[in-house]
Amino acid sequence: MPVPVLAARDVRKSYGRGSTRFDALDGVTLEVFEGESVAIVGRSGSGKSTLMHLLALLDKPTSGRIELSGRDASTLNRRQVNATRNRSFGFVFQQFFLTPGASVLDNVTLPLTIAGVGRRERRRRGRVVLEKLELISKVRSRAISLSGGQKQRVVIARALVNDPRVIFADEPTGNLDSVTGRIVEDILFDLNRSHGITLVLVTHDEELAARCDRRVFLRDGRVVESEPGVAPAPTGRHAGWAAPHDGHAPADLAGGAR
Amino acid sequence: MIRSAIGNSFRSRIRTLFTVVAIFIGAFTLTLTTGTGTGMNRYIDTTLAAVGTTDVLTVSRVDTAEDSAPEPFESGRASTGDEVLTADDLKTLARIDGVLSVQPVLPVQTDWFRYDDGEAYRGRLGTFIAGMQLDLAAGRQLDPDSPSYQVVIPESFVDPLGIGSVRQALGSTITIAVTDPTGEQRTVDARVVGVSQRGIVGGTRVTPNAALEQALFDLQTEGYSAEAKERYLSATVRFDAASTPAQVAALKASVEDEGFYARTVEDQIGSFRAVIDTIVFVLNGFAVIALLSAALGIVNTLLMSVQERTREIGLMKAMGMPGRTVFGLFSLEALFIGFLGSLFGVGTGIVVGEYISAKLSAGLLSRLPGLTLVDFDYVSVAAVVLVVMAVAFLAGTIPALRAARKDPIESLRYE
Numbered sequence: 001m002p003v004p005v006l007a008a009r010d011v012r013k014s015y016g017r018g019s020t021r022f023d024a025l026d027g028v029t030l031e032v033f034e035g036e037s038v039a040i041v042g043r044s045g046s047g048k049s050t051l052m053h054l055l056a057l058l059d060k061p062t063s064g065r066i067e068l069s070g071r072d073a074s075t076l077n078r079r080q081v082n083a084t085r086n087r088s089f090g091f092v093f094q095q096f097f098l099t100p101g102a103s104v105l106d107n108v109t110l111p112l113t114i115a116g117v118g119r120r121e122r123r124r125r126g127r128v129v130l131e132k133l134e135l136i137s138k139v140r141s142r143a144i145s146l147s148g149g150q151k152q153r154v155v156i157a158r159a160l161v162n163d164p165r166v167i168f169a170d171e172p173t174g175n176l177d178s179v180t181g182r183i184v185e186d187i188l189f190d191l192n193r194s195h196g197i198t199l200v201l202v203t204h205d206e207e208l209a210a211r212c213d214r215r216v217f218l219r220d221g222r223v224v225e226s227e228p229g230v231a232p233a234p235t236g237r238h239a240g241w242a243a244p245h246d247g248h249a250p251a252d253l254a255g256g257a258r
Numbered sequence: 259m260i261r262s263a264i265g266n267s268f269r270s271r272i273r274t275l276f277t278v279v280a281i282f283i284g285a286f287t288l289t290l291t292t293g294t295g296t297g298m299n300r301y302i303d304t305t306l307a308a309v310g311t312t313d314v315l316t317v318s319r320v321d322t323a324e325d326s327a328p329e330p331f332e333s334g335r336a337s338t339g340d341e342v343l344t345a346d347d348l349k350t351l352a353r354i355d356g357v358l359s360v361q362p363v364l365p366v367q368t369d370w371f372r373y374d375d376g377e378a379y380r381g382r383l384g385t386f387i388a389g390m391q392l393d394l395a396a397g398r399q400l401d402p403d404s405p406s407y408q409v410v411i412p413e414s415f416v417d418p419l420g421i422g423s424v425r426q427a428l429g430s431t432i433t434i435a436v437t438d439p440t441g442e443q444r445t446v447d448a449r450v451v452g453v454s455q456r457g458i459v460g461g462t463r464v465t466p467n468a469a470l471e472q473a474l475f476d477l478q479t480e481g482y483s484a485e486a487k488e489r490y491l492s493a494t495v496r497f498d499a500a501s502t503p504a505q506v507a508a509l510k511a512s513v514e515d516e517g518f519y520a521r522t523v524e525d526q527i528g529s530f531r532a533v534i535d536t537i538v539f540v541l542n543g544f545a546v547i548a549l550l551s552a553a554l555g556i557v558n559t560l561l562m563s564v565q566e567r568t569r570e571i572g573l574m575k576a577m578g579m580p581g582r583t584v585f586g587l588f589s590l591e592a593l594f595i596g597f598l599g600s601l602f603g604v605g606t607g608i609v610v611g612e613y614i615s616a617k618l619s620a621g622l623l624s625r626l627p628g629l630t631l632v633d634f635d636y637v638s639v640a641a642v643v644l645v646v647m648a649v650a651f652l653a654g655t656i657p658a659l660r661a662a663r664k665d666p667i668e669s670l671r672y673e
Contacts, residue, residue: 053667056576059667079580082579082580083578085576086578086579087578093670095569097570097572097573110573110577111577114574114578114579
């Protein structure tokens with residue numbers, strides 16, 4: 001039985017105390033295997049974003065466990081958590097969160113800057129992803145001058161620049177018209193299929209969810225319907241995974257901590 | 259990190275500019291006030307050297323301190339001013355532990371001074387103690403060991419005596435008259451070796467060297483018995499220049515135990531310094547107030563910046579930037595603002611200070627030559643820069659902490 005790259009085990013998350021207590025998540029169990037694309041689907045307030053935040057180590061569950069490649073995330077110290085988010089995860093949010101005055105290249109290489117990668121290497125890797133996303137002509141443009149679709153591609157480039165193992169996307173197409181949204185979707189699924197990057201997608205859009213390998217439906221903090229996770233075949237379309245990122249073994253997601 | 263901190267501070271230029279201006283004003287004021295302190299104290303130091311050297315006590319039978327209270331009357335003691343030092347007293351003084359030498363101050367009363375048979379002017383003789391540095395406008399210091407008669411005249415004498423210029427005064431000969439005990443006027447010629455500047459203290463007297471002073475005194479007391487001659491108002495006691503203040507105080511105490519009054523040069527001039535230090539302290543207080551309001555400006559600017567960049571901070575933290583790096587970014591920004599402000603403030607302060615003191619020396623303060631009202635030394639200027647940057651850094655910690663503690667989820671939800 002392969003170990004899921006990400007797992008939530010009977011996770012609860014509540015805000016407030018006493019009478020104002022609100023359970024955003026009420027005992028959610030979920031396994032995400034390497035190379036999968038999983039959609040977390042639900043209406044607003046269903047707890048889908050909270051679940052993603054927990055899986056992405058942006059927040060801690062009130063009870064239950066989050067596991068990274070089988071390792072309990074609560075055993076990681078703050079530095080390891082930061083390093084994992086920095087090197088193993090990529091984030092695409094509904095809003096772009098680009099620094100408007102900075103250049104496209106600077107925006108894209110932000111994770112590398114945070115990781116302390118040298119200027120020259122940052123540029124090289126930034127250009128590689130921008131090339132891949134057909135934004136190379138915009139390298140020097142300021143982020144503010146781009147169209148919505150271009151901005152979201154910059155955001156994806158930023159999520160990709162550190163060669164992540166998992167990309168978390170929270171309503172990635174929420175702010176885009178259907179045509180550009182479609183293009184962005186295609187990019188994300190292509191990354192998933194051809195590069196084997198695990199995709200965790202949060203959406204209320206059933207159509208987008210339908211394109212994922214698997215869907216998990218949430219309502220009022222509980223999983224109401226879930227298609228079981230299937231461990232991907234060791235060979236085949238995920239062969240690209242064999243190349244370790246930055247030398248840390250693929251099986252150990254939290255190993256990114258230096 | 260430094261680069262991005264600097265870049266960030268330029269992101270909202272106007273706001274940064276005004277904060278820098280606020281810091282600038284604080285640093286500028288602080289520079290000027292400390293500069294004034296430096297200038298005044300330097301002036302005091304040169305004046306101090308003109309009044310006397312620091313390794314001497316002026317000893318007399320009379321309390322000459324300006325602020326002394328009247329003493330209760332004791333029968334058998336002469337009234338104030340009549341008590342003099344005798345040859346025996348000088349011997350007593352010489353025997354005190356720590357006293358290297360005793361030199362009486364000769365009470366020479368000059369009648370007039372004249373240059374080249376011109377008009378005669380009244381004037382008083384000053385006292386020259388070996389090692390004393392007169393505040394000279396031109397020429398050189400007196401040679402205490404020279405057998406020839408030398409004199410330093412004040413600048414104010416040059417014109418009335420009809421010498422012409424300060425330059426011409428050097429090397430010229432002036433005639434000094436005293437009255438001998440028979441009532442007859444006797445004269446001595448002396449060479450002018452230097453011209454002294456007018457100062458707060460001294461600088462208005464004609465200062466003779468030891469040989470000239472002795473010659474005038476001998477004329478004035480010609481025919482007196484040794485006992486009648488050796489009556490001095492005060493004497494100069496020399497002690498080891500390396501003495502600590504405690505040792506000086508002990509020496510003073512033992513001199514006073516013998517029934518004398520002793521004052522150091524510091525005693526004579528210390529009050530001036532105290533006044534100036536107080537003024538500078540108060541001025542610095544104002545500058546610090548200006549700086550504090552500027553610090554609040556930094557707090558304000560950075561808090562707004564943290565607020566504006568909440569989402570960016572959240573994103574960076576989500577991407578794994580540790581809280582302390584976020585803290586560092588904002589602290590560095592504060593430091594940079596402080597650095598810019600202090601650099602411009604101190605720079606402008608120095609330029610303006612130099613300009614003002616040049617103007618004042620030529621105008622309002624021309625009667626106090628040698629005074630540079632605003633003067634700078636590297637240590638105090640560097641101290642101002644460091645203090646301003648420290649204040650800026652401290653001001654920056656409040657917003658920086660706030661930024662560092664931001665919860666990434668909350669920040670990213672922020673609309």
